[in-house]
Amino acid sequence: MSHRPMARPGGRSARVQESVHAAVRELQAEQGRDALTVPMVAARAGVTPSTIYRRWGDLKELLSDVAVERLRPEAPPEDHGDLAADLAAWAEQFLDEMASPSGRAYVRDALLGDPDGTNAGRCSAYAAEQVAVVLSRATDRGEAAPDVESVLDGVVAPLMYRILFRPDGLDRAYARGLAADVLAAPAAGPRRTGNAGR
Known part of the structure; x- marks a missing residue:
């Protein structure tokens, strides 16, 4: 508990x-x-x-709580005028922050003292909120935009995997490429969440 x-x-x-x-x-x-x-x-x-x-x-749970607060974005994503530019810039910033030595340390601490997954959920919610701002702006401008889950699956998930497990060669071009791939993918129906059917 x-x-x-x-x-x-x-x-x-x-x-x-x-x-x-x-x-x-x-x-x-x-x-x-x-x-x-x-x-x-x-x-x-x-x-x-x-x-x-x-x-x-205990100390691990305290450090996890502190890390999650340090991972909380301090400002909404910058508005560059169109979805492609906004998402690419956000993906680059996300990579820069999470792949930095302090970012990696915060991610490790956030997960290490998180027995029930609460802090992982908070970190995921931070990313989802930022992505939602980017997509909402695009929709307001009349641009077609993917859903939040598509961006989390196509940009955030592979970035976090590479940051944690395969950091060699990870750079901004990779982050921009993920963002471009998500926008180039054909529109799909609503995504299922959870483990149903898996």
Whole structure:
């Protein structure tokens, strides 16, 4: 059972989360991730270790929660005027952020302390929200656009696989090519989700 909150808390709970997250970020920068302990984080944040254990469960789940917050996009995708340019630029930015040393570390931490898949779902939702903005803009301009799932399957999934398992030779041209391939694919019916029929 996960000890993480499902949504951003408010009031005192929000202040505790922010102080603990800030303590983790500061200590990681000063001493490195491998040196962190719950008592060390608690002392820096001005809370008791039991507060951290009660809320996050253990250090891995705390680091996972911090990583997911660091992976949250800070702004909507840039508008370049047409779908092809928007999607290519977004794919390049996604690759740059996720394939960077800090991005890889955040992804690893997000998944490592995620026993129930909650944080993976949050990361997936971030990507889906960004893609939805790009596609909605295109639709508003009168452009034909694929659905969000098609872009996740055709751009995000292969990028993440390559980032995590086959990073050699991964570059922006590959990201742009994935975006172009998704837009060139013939329109399909609604995609099924889940494992039905597989």
